[in-house]
Amino acid sequence: MPKVIGKDTGATSRAVEYETQLGQGGELHQTASDTGEEGAVLTTQQGVAVADDQNTLRVGPRGPALLEDFHFREKIFHFDHERIPERVVHARGYGVHGTFTLKESLAEFTTAKVLSEVDEKTPMFVRFSTVAGNKGSSDLARDVRGFAAKFYTKEGNWDIVGNNIPVFFIQDAIKFPDLIHAAKPAPDREFPQAQTAHDNFWDFITLTPESMHMVMWIMSDRTIPRSFRFMEGFGVHTFRLINAEGKGAYVKFHFKPRLGLQSVAWNEALKINGADPDFHRRDLWDAIDMGSPPIWDLGVQLFDDEFADNFEFDILDATKLIPEEQVPVRIIGEFVLDGLVDNFFAETEQVAFCTQNVVPGVGFTNDPLLQGRNFSYLDTQLKRLGGPNFTHIPINAPRCPVHNFQQDGHMNMRNPKGRVNYEPNSWGGPRESPTTGYRHFEEEVNGRKIQERSGTFSDHYSQARQFFISQTPIEQKHIGDALVFELSKCERIDIRERMVAHLRNIDERLATVVATGLGLAALPDPAPAASPPLADLPPSDALSIVKRAPGGFAGRKLGILVSDGASATLIKALTKAVKDLPAVHEIIAPRIAGAVLDDGAILEAKQKIDGGPSVLYDAVVLALSPEGAAMLAKDKTAKDFVSDAFAHCKFIGYTSAAELLLNKAGIASDEFDEGMVLLEGPKDAAAFLALCGQLRHWARELAVDLDAEAFLADSQAD
Numbered sequence: 001m002p003k004v005i006g007k008d009t010g011a012t013s014r015a016v017e018y019e020t021q022l023g024q025g026g027e028l029h030q031t032a033s034d035t036g037e038e039g040a041v042l043t044t045q046q047g048v049a050v051a052d053d054q055n056t057l058r059v060g061p062r063g064p065a066l067l068e069d070f071h072f073r074e075k076i077f078h079f080d081h082e083r084i085p086e087r088v089v090h091a092r093g094y095g096v097h098g099t100f101t102l103k104e105s106l107a108e109f110t111t112a113k114v115l116s117e118v119d120e121k122t123p124m125f126v127r128f129s130t131v132a133g134n135k136g137s138s139d140l141a142r143d144v145r146g147f148a149a150k151f152y153t154k155e156g157n158w159d160i161v162g163n164n165i166p167v168f169f170i171q172d173a174i175k176f177p178d179l180i181h182a183a184k185p186a187p188d189r190e191f192p193q194a195q196t197a198h199d200n201f202w203d204f205i206t207l208t209p210e211s212m213h214m215v216m217w218i219m220s221d222r223t224i225p226r227s228f229r230f231m232e233g234f235g236v237h238t239f240r241l242i243n244a245e246g247k248g249a250y251v252k253f254h255f256k257p258r259l260g261l262q263s264v265a266w267n268e269a270l271k272i273n274g275a276d277p278d279f280h281r282r283d284l285w286d287a288i289d290m291g292s293p294p295i296w297d298l299g300v301q302l303f304d305d306e307f308a309d310n311f312e313f314d315i316l317d318a319t320k321l322i323p324e325e326q327v328p329v330r331i332i333g334e335f336v337l338d339g340l341v342d343n344f345f346a347e348t349e350q351v352a353f354c355t356q357n358v359v360p361g362v363g364f365t366n367d368p369l370l371q372g373r374n375f376s377y378l379d380t381q382l383k384r385l386g387g388p389n390f391t392h393i394p395i396n397a398p399r400c401p402v403h404n405f406q407q408d409g410h411m412n413m414r415n416p417k418g419r420v421n422y423e424p425n426s427w428g429g430p431r432e433s434p435t436t437g438y439r440h441f442e443e444e445v446n447g448r449k450i451q452e453r454s455g456t457f458s459d460h461y462s463q464a465r466q467f468f469i470s471q472t473p474i475e476q477k478h479i480g481d482a483l484v485f486e487l488s489k490c491e492r493i494d495i496r497e498r499m500v501a502h503l504r505n506i507d508e509r510l511a512t513v514v515a516t517g518l519g520l521a522a523l524p525d526p527a528p529a530a531s532p533p534l535a536d537l538p539p540s541d542a543l544s545i546v547k548r549a550p551g552g553f554a555g556r557k558l559g560i561l562v563s564d565g566a567s568a569t570l571i572k573a574l575t576k577a578v579k580d581l582p583a584v585h586e587i588i589a590p591r592i593a594g595a596v597l598d599d600g601a602i603l604e605a606k607q608k609i610d611g612g613p614s615v616l617y618d619a620v621v622l623a624l625s626p627e628g629a630a631m632l633a634k635d636k637t638a639k640d641f642v643s644d645a646f647a648h649c650k651f652i653g654y655t656s657a658a659e660l661l662l663n664k665a666g667i668a669s670d671e672f673d674e675g676m677v678l679l680e681g682p683k684d685a686a687a688f689l690a691l692c693g694q695l696r697h698w699a700r701e702l703a704v705d706l707d708a709e710a711f712l713a714d715s716q717a718d
């Protein structure tokens with residue numbers, strides 16, 4: 001359970017755990033200020049009790065302050081230094097603890113105990129993030145999400161620093177600063193924040209054809225997830241497993257959410273950012289806090305040199321994925337994220353992930369992006385955390401013994417005893433272990449020293465096309481909409497045209513829809529392709545969110561708009577049906593005090609309607625009495641609640657009285673569709689919730705939206 005700040009500022013259970021671990025590397029001197037049990041006396045950092053924390057020491061009640069007031073000076077000095085540099089990318093993030101349990105051994109492929117000892121439980125810390133926005137940006141930016149996992153294994157820390165998208169923009173780490181500079185706000189004006197809808201980004205992208213596959217992913221609904229809980233995670237690169245004989249196997253890591261995939265609509269994302277910029281972190285906090293922790297399966301795609309040699313693309317190229325139809329994802333374990341942090345700064349802000357944190361039995365490949373990352377992460381921590389001893393910070397400290405002769409430096413937390421600090425020595429102390437120590441994979445390497453990209457990295461369009469044709473019509477439409485939206489924010493027409501020229505190598509319909517949406521006078525010629533695109537890659541269902549939808553409402557949130565006089569039995573039946581799934585609900589009312597139901601009981605509201613727009617919910621119910629409906633039908637916010645729910649294709653349950661509000665919100669009775677369900681009484685609640693399991697009634701958007709025709713026509717022809 002989270003600690004309530006102010007009531008309990010003391011050492012929490014996790015902090016105590018850390019103390020034990022740290023003790024193994026040396027002695028930890030826990031400062032008194034960390035231990036504020038109930039009734040503790042406020043002290044300075046030196047442990048001196050404070051008598052007055054309200055007034056500085058001054059000469060007379062109206063006189064100047066005195067330098068002698070060490071408590072005041074220490075307090076302000078410490079406050080002045082509370083900030084550390086935010087991450088240069090992935091600055092906005094949210095971390096939680098969890099546990100990984102291995103279900104199937106990979107002992108045949110790796111010596112790593114975390115991957116071979118079945119039922120072994122390994123503590124974890126996971127940090128979710130956006131990439132481009134700063135620490136204070138909003139959660140629903142259209143952006144890739146980071147999904148970084150640290151496994152505190154018995155053999156040392158192992159990090160999978162992944163994303164929610166299985167490929168990346170670039171093939172070589174040397175282009176990373178350019179990519180990020182282009183994506184972040186322009187240096188002169190420092191806007192736009194947390195978005196790619198601007199000239200610099202699309203300028204760079206359209207001059208970098210290798211990014212085209214990733215562009216399809218970022219323009220898809222993957223970049224506007226409904227929740228961290230409904231996202232996949234991917235290690236992206238091909239890594240290597242190494243077994244006891246020193247033999248290697250290639251591996252790609254996958255995290256699959258048990259709750260299935262789900263995203264929001266773009267117009268909804270824009271509104272969520274205003275209504276609740278912390279939407280994702282609140283969602284995760286609430287789920288864990290109420291005892292419904294999210295679970296992911298850990299899966300691997302394993303393959304060998306023979307597969308790698310025959311695969312259409314280079315397995316070292318991070319702009320390519322291996323379709324699950326070609327190499328199935330083998331589920332080997334699961335992780336449950338059920339632990340909230342005690343302190344955001346200590347854990348989420350100070351956690352330091354690094355791709356080179358691997359354990360014996362897990363290794364690297366020559367992927368040029370991975371090789372560059374192995375340098376970058378360690379390097380960046382030095383700046384961010386201020387010195388080489390960030391591994392002593394509890395969240396980064398391994399939970400296994402640590403013994404070496406590295407010493408001193410800023411903020412050293414260890415206090416080693418004895419005179420020996422070198423090796424070899426005649427005194428004793430830790431020694432190498434040829435049997436259990438980390439062994440790099442042995443590999444024959446030779447070649448000329450060159451700056452050259454392999455020709456096997458030159459196909460930039462085929463998998464972009466494969467991704468696009470794997471989507472359902474509504475997902476294809478959303479990709480088209482997103483491209484038109486983003487490119488419409490670019491002021492330079494040549495940049496818009498350049499993107500359409502690339503799209504012509506991906507899908508002609510998409511290129512045409514985007515060109516029409518942008519009002520281009522003519523279709524530009526296709527961009528020259530370094531390697532001719534393959535037109536025959538088959539669609540892969542695993543790439544679609546809609547095809548991977550869970551088919552149930554579990555873990556989702558129903559918003560119930562109530563008014564005075566609303567039916568108590570209906571609301572009771574709805575809340576019971578929600579709880580049985582299990583899902584959650586929130587009551588929204590014209591006043592925060594709630595509503596007086598038809599049985600005379602007062603139902604407390606969680607949100608006043610102005611603070612609880614329908615964008616915060618997966619489906620909504622309008623449980624209104626005739627008087628309530630008549631009142632709300634005059635209210636602009638209530639009308640927005642309804643028209644947004646309709647526009648975002650949500651399932652809407654309504655009482656017959658609420659039809660008036662729907663009509664006044666611009667939804668005529670003859671427009672009511674199968675996504676709208678009349679709730680005549682409590683008996684209808686369960687069936688409505690079952691329907692909500694489809695998550696969105698996308699047919700509504702396809703039926704009415706102006707740009708839908710191209711994709712619909714095509715899907716009917718297919």
Ligand code: HDE
Pocket residue numbers: 087088089090093127128129145146147148161162163168172173174176234235236237318351352353368369370372373376377378380381
């Ligand atoms: Fe990162 N990345 N990255 N990245 N990355 C960082 O490390 C970098 C890349 C990813 O929650 C930084 O501690 C380079 C791919 C995540 O703390 C930095 C390249 C993938 C996080 C860095 C990449 C990622 C980071 C910034 C190109 C998906 C947040 C702060 C070669 C597989 C981790 C930090 C957290 C963070 C460098 C590309 C994922 C600067 C040079 C590909 C999830 O070191």
